[in-house]
Amino acid sequence: GGIGTFAHLKHVKCLTTPNELFDIGIIGAPFDTATSYRPGARFGPRAIRQASARQTSFRGFNHRAGIxxxxxWAKIIDxxxxxxxxxxxxxALTxxxxxxxxxxxxxxxxxxLPKPKLITLGGDxxxxxxxxxxxxQVYGRPLRVLHFDAHLDTWHPDKYPSAWPSNQAHFNHGSMFWLAGNEGLLSNASTSPSVHAxxxxxxxxxxxxxxxxxxKQNWVRLIADxxxxxxxxxxxxxILDSFAFGVDSGEEQAPVYLSIDIDVLDPAFAPGTGTPEPGGWTTRELIRILRGIEGLNxxxxxxxxxxxAYQGAGEETALAAAQVVYEILSSMVK
Amino acid sequence: GGIGTFAHLKHVKCLTTPNELFDIGIIGAPFDTATSYRPGARFGPRAIRQASARQTSFRGFNHRAGIxxxxxWAKIIDxxxxxxxxxxxxxALTxxxxxxxxxxxxxxxxxxLPKPKLITLGGDxxxxxxxxxxxxQVYGRPLRVLHFDAHLDTWHPDKYPSAWPSNQAHFNHGSMFWLAGNEGLLSNASTSPSVHAxxxxxxxxxxxxxxxxxxKQNWVRLIADxxxxxxxxxxxxxILDSFAFGVDSGEEQAPVYLSIDIDVLDPAFAPGTGTPEPGGWTTRELIRILRGIEGLNxxxxxxxxxxxAYQGAGEETALAAAQVVYEILSSMVK
Amino acid sequence: GGIGTFAHLKHVKCLTTPNELFDIGIIGAPFDTATSYRPGARFGPRAIRQASARQTSFRGFNHRAGIxxxxxWAKIIDxxxxxxxxxxxxxALTxxxxxxxxxxxxxxxxxxLPKPKLITLGGDxxxxxxxxxxxxQVYGRPLRVLHFDAHLDTWHPDKYPSAWPSNQAHFNHGSMFWLAGNEGLLSNASTSPSVHAxxxxxxxxxxxxxxxxxxKQNWVRLIADxxxxxxxxxxxxxILDSFAFGVDSGEEQAPVYLSIDIDVLDPAFAPGTGTPEPGGWTTRELIRILRGIEGLNxxxxxxxxxxxAYQGAGEETALAAAQVVYEILSSMVK
Amino acid sequence: GGIGTFAHLKHVKCLTTPNELFDIGIIGAPFDTATSYRPGARFGPRAIRQASARQTSFRGFNHRAGIxxxxxWAKIIDxxxxxxxxxxxxxALTxxxxxxxxxxxxxxxxxxLPKPKLITLGGDxxxxxxxxxxxxQVYGRPLRVLHFDAHLDTWHPDKYPSAWPSNQAHFNHGSMFWLAGNEGLLSNASTSPSVHAxxxxxxxxxxxxxxxxxxKQNWVRLIADxxxxxxxxxxxxxILDSFAFGVDSGEEQAPVYLSIDIDVLDPAFAPGTGTPEPGGWTTRELIRILRGIEGLNxxxxxxxxxxxAYQGAGEETALAAAQVVYEILSSMVK
Amino acid sequence: GGIGTFAHLKHVKCLTTPNELFDIGIIGAPFDTATSYRPGARFGPRAIRQASARQTSFRGFNHRAGIxxxxxWAKIIDxxxxxxxxxxxxxALTxxxxxxxxxxxxxxxxxxLPKPKLITLGGDxxxxxxxxxxxxQVYGRPLRVLHFDAHLDTWHPDKYPSAWPSNQAHFNHGSMFWLAGNEGLLSNASTSPSVHAxxxxxxxxxxxxxxxxxxKQNWVRLIADxxxxxxxxxxxxxILDSFAFGVDSGEEQAPVYLSIDIDVLDPAFAPGTGTPEPGGWTTRELIRILRGIEGLNxxxxxxxxxxxAYQGAGEETALAAAQVVYEILSSMVK
Amino acid sequence: GGIGTFAHLKHVKCLTTPNELFDIGIIGAPFDTATSYRPGARFGPRAIRQASARQTSFRGFNHRAGIxxxxxWAKIIDxxxxxxxxxxxxxALTxxxxxxxxxxxxxxxxxxLPKPKLITLGGDxxxxxxxxxxxxQVYGRPLRVLHFDAHLDTWHPDKYPSAWPSNQAHFNHGSMFWLAGNEGLLSNASTSPSVHAxxxxxxxxxxxxxxxxxxKQNWVRLIADxxxxxxxxxxxxxILDSFAFGVDSGEEQAPVYLSIDIDVLDPAFAPGTGTPEPGGWTTRELIRILRGIEGLNxxxxxxxxxxxAYQGAGEETALAAAQVVYEILSSMVK
Ligand SMILES: [Mn+2]
Ligand SMILES: [Mn+2]
Ligand SMILES: [Mn+2]
Ligand SMILES: [Mn+2]
Ligand SMILES: [Mn+2]
Ligand SMILES: [Mn+2]
Ligand SMILES: [Mn+2]
Ligand SMILES: [Mn+2]
Ligand SMILES: [Mn+2]
Ligand SMILES: [Mn+2]
Ligand SMILES: [Mn+2]
Ligand SMILES: [Mn+2]
Incomplete structure (x- = not known):
């Protein structure tokens, strides 16, 4: 015991252990140099793992999800x-x-499960x-995104003001969905939108x-209010309607990438973040919504x-993040 | 002035002052060695007293309670x-x-008031x-419990995993209601349940x-959601219905023990606790519920x-706890 | 860049620059010696300015207000x-x-705009x-006040207990609205009340x-609950009804002074304050109410x-305050 | 137990208990409105008492002092x-x-002991x-002061810059020794100086x-360096020489008032103070000096x-202050 | 990468991997229920590992030790x-x-190395x-202890005041060296003492x-001053003389157990501890002493x-502890 | 008043005000993306300015420097x-x-003063x-550097381990003096070295x-110990000898760039930094050394x-940094 993996899961250095197979992998991305304001998310993976310490296989039944x-069935590793x-x-991007x-x-x-699933702990x-x-590349088709965030993150890269041209600066935490759309990574029909919440x-x-x-980038927006x-x-x-009316090729369920910026929560619930915005959701609201959309693919x-560095001594932000990972795991396994 | 009692109440070392009579006593239990995760509740009584400093007899009217x-009428002391x-x-248990x-x-x-009432500041x-x-022993009959908590605390003692047998370990902050039920301290008819909220x-x-x-232990459960x-x-x-349909011996009101684990609140409101669980209630919700059940005995x-140690510099957790004590006092005196 | 004005606004030392005209001025009042409990609000202006750093003219559109x-049109300066x-x-008062x-x-x-408007960053x-x-003096008539606060702040000065007579002590953060009423600064007909919320x-x-x-002092009260x-x-x-039925002299809109004590928020949202009271509003609720009353004058x-000093490392309190200033600015400009 | 007096000493509200006699009294002065920068020393007495919790009569032998x-012999109370x-x-001054x-x-x-001695916990x-x-008044003669501080505190009241005349403002935490000298409270011969350290x-x-x-005010200065x-x-x-060559009236020992501003310590040792100055002494140095001058009267x-509010979670500042009180007590009793 | 072992060392669950051999093992003891005052050392191992993150094999040369x-030569694992x-x-003791x-x-x-060496991260x-x-048991002979601490930790168990007899309470963080001596675990000739520093x-x-x-228990004492x-x-x-004059059986070097209570440091350097004592050593002094005694066995x-929980946001206490572990490793390998 | 410049100095946006002349300019470099461990130094300039609030022209006499x-004579601006x-x-580098x-x-x-001098507030x-x-470029000759730091910062860029080639990564906070030397920015004769301390x-x-x-890069090293x-x-x-024996071209004083990494202080004095190293200097030692080398050019x-983000609530780190700036200013003006 003692070494802090997520929820005491088995640890494997997956990237350097090519023979290690898994169904769901928790992976950290200690990265924060594409951040516009308060840095420090490079320590997010460590903090979330630490806050997951009371999650155990032994006492891991999610009464909200029934699992x-x-x-x-799933082999989950860190x-x-x-x-x-x-x-x-x-x-870093490469x-x-x-x-x-x-x-x-x-x-x-x-x-x-035909392909393994990853849950990434950010990082920005x-x-x-x-x-x-x-x-x-893995799925051979564009994805749709369910995006929880206070921010759009679909800004044109030129909207970050700078007098100096920089292609590298286009890659930042406010423009990555614009870049993704531009690269054809996202489903691009208005009948199959992605969703902000x-x-x-x-x-x-x-x-x-x-x-x-x-x-125009084919997103549906749910405002905090x-x-x-x-x-x-x-x-x-x-959310469910948005993904349903987008069923484009006869599929029951489009593949969805779920991206949760912890700043979707109000700063009272998640002060430990880089660009907090007052007026957000509570953790209880977010959990309930996550359970409500558990049927998505x-x-x-x-x-x-x-x-x-910006959370309290009680680790409330990382606790909320660890809970969100747990809810995602519950949905993925269910 | 200056010495920090709860709400500036008169201080008496009740245990070593047997002739001191009172109606309601605030008493601290600086104890946290039956805790499974973050210790530190031994300083809970000190923190709650400190956070009660703005409660005074002079300006102590509870507009929610009308008292x-x-x-x-009550002599309240610390x-x-x-x-x-x-x-x-x-x-410690002894x-x-x-x-x-x-x-x-x-x-x-x-x-x-035939018997004095105690409000204990924990402590785990x-x-x-x-x-x-x-x-x-005091009432000569089993009690019923109204229990606010994120956790059940009715776990069988063997559910705490350990390879080593230990009777002493049975006494812990997740099993004490199981022990209480097993010892016959709780009313044990399904028509007179205790309640978790x-x-x-x-x-x-x-x-x-x-x-x-x-x-099976005769509890009704109210889930946070x-x-x-x-x-x-x-x-x-x-809550009121649960206690009403349990009126077993013709009494108007069964004696109820009110046990409030501050972790019933969301970590945004009470990060200063040992086993926080995201998705909890707000302080406003808890206060309103407490006022709603003020008629219980x-x-x-x-x-x-x-x-x-886990709360913020603003003492939000201890402030919430001090407020809860005040609401309980209001109910007891009303 | 680099010097912290509110929202990167132009800075002018207005008081010593009499020729500098503006429409709306943000002004700090680093004052906290009329405080009854935790001091430190003298650093409030600095903290709010710091927390406003992500507000910019460039990305300053308020989607809730549409502006x-x-x-x-307004020249806004710090x-x-x-x-x-x-x-x-x-x-200090002088x-x-x-x-x-x-x-x-x-x-x-x-x-x-016939007269400039000030938004004061407190300070107590x-x-x-x-x-x-x-x-x-500026408007030549009594004002009406819309007052967000956990506290009344209309207490008679003698209600602060002291054995020592002191005229100076009458001026404090619990009695200033009593003093204001007494001095004839507030509209004093029961049909034109001020409002607490x-x-x-x-x-x-x-x-x-x-x-x-x-x-009796002609206030309407909205309780947190x-x-x-x-x-x-x-x-x-x-709120709107209260101000409407007070339309006294045929005006469409009485001039209103908007006074927002950050302790109207729950300590989870604003622990960084002097006299926190559990059970308050959320920032989302407050913002929504502020938007709802945007039509007031x-x-x-x-x-x-x-x-x-009492907020967390994530500056949640000052962030909420900076957001409130932004909402007020939106209303004033709209 | 449980109520936080200094070192678990007996608590008596001395001011309202005129018949209570004592030899040494610990008394708090929760006051900070004569402060020029960071307020909050009104909670100093509470913090020092809390940090003294591990001082007990049972295990209270000072090995440095041999007592x-x-x-x-001394009855010490809080x-x-x-x-x-x-x-x-x-x-406040009155x-x-x-x-x-x-x-x-x-x-x-x-x-x-002919007259009781007080150790005041500040407060500014x-x-x-x-x-x-x-x-x-008690001793019927001027005193001499041994003053540990980063600051002089003998500034002429007019040296605090203000455009507004105010007699009240003369009373502040940088001028009180000027005022004391001016009032004749301090021994005023150059052969009997007071000492800054x-x-x-x-x-x-x-x-x-x-x-x-x-x-000119008859002080000797020891610079931090x-x-x-x-x-x-x-x-x-x-220090000893300064007090010795001041023996003015044939006495062995002039009565000395010992005034210890915790900011004499470096901010690493005492960040919890209002006007910290980098480059100060360590706690070990201060303790050793205090032991060295234990023979003073x-x-x-x-x-x-x-x-x-400005100290760390580990209470290092209040711990240092409580230790200083303990060293003073050791000297007074020895 | 990413999982926090000490200094990125290879992690093996040694206790459940009996075939895993090593020369030096870092092992955590997440234990704090034998603590008399502030608990929380159960998270010490986690904190020390986290603070060791900048220690790497790649850049691990100790210029003070030359290694x-x-x-x-040593295989070191976590x-x-x-x-x-x-x-x-x-x-727990068992x-x-x-x-x-x-x-x-x-x-x-x-x-x-004939026998593996352990460095334990406490824990109390x-x-x-x-x-x-x-x-x-491993060495078949009594040990000698080099003990850095503000406290003696050789107190007779009955010196912890309690009205209730308890054998279990004898095992606590102030009496374990008394117990060790009493059990014959320590060398007991006055010519072969153990040493406090x-x-x-x-x-x-x-x-x-x-x-x-x-x-009488055969200890030599070095006072902080x-x-x-x-x-x-x-x-x-x-220290060296004490161990030298104790060479009892013709050995060059008696086996020494090195026990470093982080509270040997002043609270400015190590506030994150349970029973801090003002007036301690600096980290620089402690490192220099540790290097000086590197020749001990x-x-x-x-x-x-x-x-x-009691350290600052900058983790100064855990950083000092991680540095101490590094110095011990340097000595053990040298 | 109210807007936080360094020491209440006049603020001019120098870069966009080409006609503004000055002798000494304080300038912030809010930059931290060349950092290897804890980021956050982008807020260093803001923190140092805030901590300088008690430095004023009015009470700015440096008794250590006599100025x-x-x-x-100097016009100093922010x-x-x-x-x-x-x-x-x-x-960023450009x-x-x-x-x-x-x-x-x-x-x-x-x-x-023929050329203005800058004091940069970092930033990494x-x-x-x-x-x-x-x-x-300004002086038309290589410089010599006096470098206070726990770290060398002369590492060859390839010593930062990465499997991916990156010219950009060569620019980082551990290699910039290697790059400077390599570019011919530093005096490169062994008789005119730069100095680490x-x-x-x-x-x-x-x-x-x-x-x-x-x-080989022509540096002299002073180890912390x-x-x-x-x-x-x-x-x-x-230090003085190193710069003296390097007098290469008949000058009295070579031009020296003074670079002070706050991590030269021990983490007790400066926890608010990215790569803290236990065992450093005290602020008093650093100030004394700075005063000692005041004669350098x-x-x-x-x-x-x-x-x-890593300092305490008392701002000890930024206070130390602001003091260091003040000492540098004293030397530059003297
Ligand atoms: Mn976001
Ligand atoms: Mn985002
Ligand atoms: Mn619980
Ligand atoms: Mn519980
Ligand atoms: Mn208020
Ligand atoms: Mn108010
Ligand atoms: Mn001072
Ligand atoms: Mn002073
Ligand atoms: Mn110890
Ligand atoms: Mn110890
Ligand atoms: Mn460095
Ligand atoms: Mn450096």
């Missing part, structure tokens, strides 16, 4: 962290994409770009241009932007 | 702390039981076992066994699991 | 801080009143008295006297009682 | 706090002076003025005027400027 | 933690003794008793009895009493 | 921050070099490279190669690696 994800350069984001692809193409243990949100690049960011300029751009009008059930219904997920 | 508990060994839980019994059997000041939750042992713990194994065991469906009024109604109470 | 207050004595409240008056009587830039709540004195303080004595006194019954929309409606405002 | 001050207005320093005088004139228990440093006023403050203007003024040249033994020798003492 | 302990009951110290014995009797990898100091029991604790009663008892008189070189010399070591 | 730098990309270090060059080539106010240490590039880092590999490389043997006076003498300086 113990740690005692079921793959450790991806080695990532803190000094060159071009290298390292992450290579890692996600290599693991995504690996075989599984259970015959129930830009890691979703290499994750989507890998999944695009929990938005409350300020917008560029003096109007709704950012939202218009976002719509919507929950006051339609409740968690309304949020769940809008989640093929990969991340929980990002946990920056523990 | 100033500090200016009414009894100080029980001396408790941090090194031997068998001794010390607490002896203290609760000695004080519970003492006379009162007001003719309105296991102190409820000696409290119930004492009340069983705020549950959201993970369960043992791969099914509902823990809930089934709990039901129930509040989203039935509101605080629904929670209140279920509370014969003793505790507010436990306040571990100040 | 970017930083890109519109006036710096008022020099205030920490050693003599009589002097200093603040002089500053507010001098700036309030200054001309404006935009023809849309007593600064509302000099602010109201100034506005009384978010109250949950304990009251003096053993009854409702404080509320009765408050009513009212939101559970009538929702944010009910809160908004009551706000002629001045404050956001007070931010004491950063 | 257990808690098991000796007198609680002086009630002090946070709203009017003129009143309250403190009255309290110190009343207690100083009380009788003692032991025949060894300005409390030394009322303490000296009281001692001047640990100085490292910046000075007014562009020269040594502050030091010259200080010399002197310890690097002459060691703790040199510091001790200079200390007739009263204070330990001031402990502002716990 | 890179991670690139040398054995994880011993499973230890937090609920029954009798069980668990620790069994673990230490089992590992101590295991074979080694290098022929240079009482773990030294089971460590010494194991070493007594850094002492500054208060003593029992009104005299030097604790020191006398300690002498001695360093001011004799410097680190004097401390080193006294250290057969086992511990670094204990790291309670991270 | 008030704020009331003397230039604000350099705009720096957090997303592309190649751009931005910083351009800023330093542009300002370095600007004219001065005082005829005493890599900013020294662009600073040296600029000074090389305070070193205590671990070295690469299993020997002294890093030191040998450093010597040297101070225990030669005192601050010995450190000062070695410092043409530019930085104070770097202040990461406030």
């Amino acid at each position: 113990n994800p740690y005692q079921n 793959c450790g962290d991806i080695p990532i350069s803190p000094l060159d984001n071009t290298v 390292q992450m994409a290579a890692a996600f692809t290599e693991l995504g193409l690996r075989g599984t243990v259970s015959p129930l 949100h830009s890691l979703a770009l290499p994750a989507l690049r890998a999944l695009r 929990g938005l409350r960011t300020r917008l560029s300029g003096d109007g709704w241009d950012d939202f218009d751009d976002d719509t 919507d929950i006051d009008d339609i409740g968690t059930s309304g949020i769940v219904k809008t 989640i093929v990969g997920a991340d929980v990002v932007e946990v920056a523990p | 100033n508990p500090y200016q009414n 009894c100080g702390d029980i001396p408790i060994s941090p090194l031997d839980n068998t001794v 010390q607490m039981a002896a203290a609760f019994t000695e004080l519970g059997l003492r006379g009162t000041v007001s003719p309105l 939750h296991s102190l409820a076992l000696p409290a119930l042992r004492a009340l069983r 705020g549950l959201r713990t993970r369960l043992s194994g791969d099914g509902w066994d823990d809930f089934d065991d709990d039901t 129930d509040i989203d469906d039935i509101g605080t009024s629904g929670i209140v109604k279920t 509370i014969v003793g109470a505790d507010v436990v699991e306040v571990a100040p | 970017n207050p930083y890109q519109n 006036c710096g801080d008022i020099p205030i004595s920490p050693l003599d409240n009589t002097v 200093q603040m009143a002089a500053a507010f008056t001098e700036l309030g009587l200054r001309g404006t830039v935009s023809p849309l 709540h007593s600064l509302a008295l000099p602010a109201l004195r100034a506005l009384r 978010g109250l949950r303080t304990r009251l003096s004595g053993d009854g409702w006297d404080d509320f009765d006194d408050d009513t 009212d939101i559970d019954d009538i929702g944010t929309s009910g809160i908004v409606k009551t 706000i002629v001045g405002a404050d956001v007070v009682e931010v004491a950063p | 257990n001050p808690y098991q000796n 007198c609680g706090d002086i009630p002090i207005s946070p709203l009017d320093n003129t009143v 309250q403190m002076a009255a309290a110190f005088t009343e207690l100083g004139l009380r009788g003692t228990v032991s025949p060894l 440093h300005s409390l030394a003025l009322p303490a000296l006023r009281a001692l001047r 640990g100085l490292r403050t910046r000075l007014s203007g562009d020269g040594w005027d502050d030091f010259d003024d200080d010399t 002197d310890i690097d040249d002459i060691g703790t033994s040199g510091i001790v020798k200079t 200390i007739v009263g003492a204070d330990v001031v400027e402990v502002a716990p | 890179n302990p991670y690139q040398n 054995c994880g933690d011993i499973p230890i009951s937090p609920l029954d110290n009798t069980v 668990q620790m003794a069994a673990a230490f014995t089992e590992l101590g009797l295991r074979g080694t990898v290098s022929p240079l 100091h009482s773990l030294a008793l089971p460590a010494l029991r194991a070493l007594r 850094g002492l500054r604790t208060r003593l029992s009663g009104d005299g030097w009895d604790d020191f006398d008892d300690d002498t 001695d360093i001011d008189d004799i410097g680190t070189s004097g401390i080193v010399k006294t 250290i057969v086992g070591a511990d670094v204990v009493e790291v309670a991270p | 008030n730098p704020y009331q003397n 230039c604000g921050d350099i705009p720096i990309s957090p997303l592309d270090n190649t751009v 931005q910083m070099a351009a800023a330093f060059t542009e300002l370095g080539l600007r004219g001065t106010v005082s005829p005493l 240490h890599s900013l020294a490279l662009p600073a040296l590039r600029a000074l090389r 305070g070193l205590r880092t671990r070295l690469s590999g299993d020997g002294w190669d890093d030191f040998d490389d450093d010597t 040297d101070i225990d043997d030669i005192g601050t006076s010995g450190i000062v003498k070695t 410092i043409v530019g300086a930085d104070v770097v690696e202040v990461a406030p």
